[in-house]
Amino acid sequence: YIGTNSTVVCKRSAGKLHRITNLDNAGSVTVYDDTAATVGTEIAVIDTAKALGTLEFNAPFSNGLTVVVATGAKITVIYE
Numbered sequence: 001y002i003g004t005n006s007t008v009v010c011k012r013s014a015g016k017l018h019r020i021t022n023l024d025n026a027g028s029v030t031v032y033d034d035t036a037a038t039v040g041t042e043i044a045v046i047d048t049a050k051a052l053g054t055l056e057f058n059a060p061f062s063n064g065l066t067v068v069v070a071t072g073a074k075i076t077v078i079y080e
Contacts, residue, residue, distance in 0.1 A: 027073025
């Protein structure tokens with residue numbers, strides 16, 4: 001669960017992003033395939049004000065998983 005404006009490195013190796021559950025209708029989320037937000041490949045950019053509920057991805061990533069939460073988004077990230 002991420003409920004504050006922050007950059008969170010969820011994983012530092014390869015894995016799979018299963019889903020993101022948006023618990024509020026505010027903010028934005030950007031998900032990167034890397035351990036840093038500025039150099040990684042974007043997996044998703046989500047306007048959480050318009051995407052309430054669960055978003056399924058089942059997307060593999062190679063370098064790590066970093067999630068950037070802005071403007072008050074409240075999300076749960078499920079990955080392996």
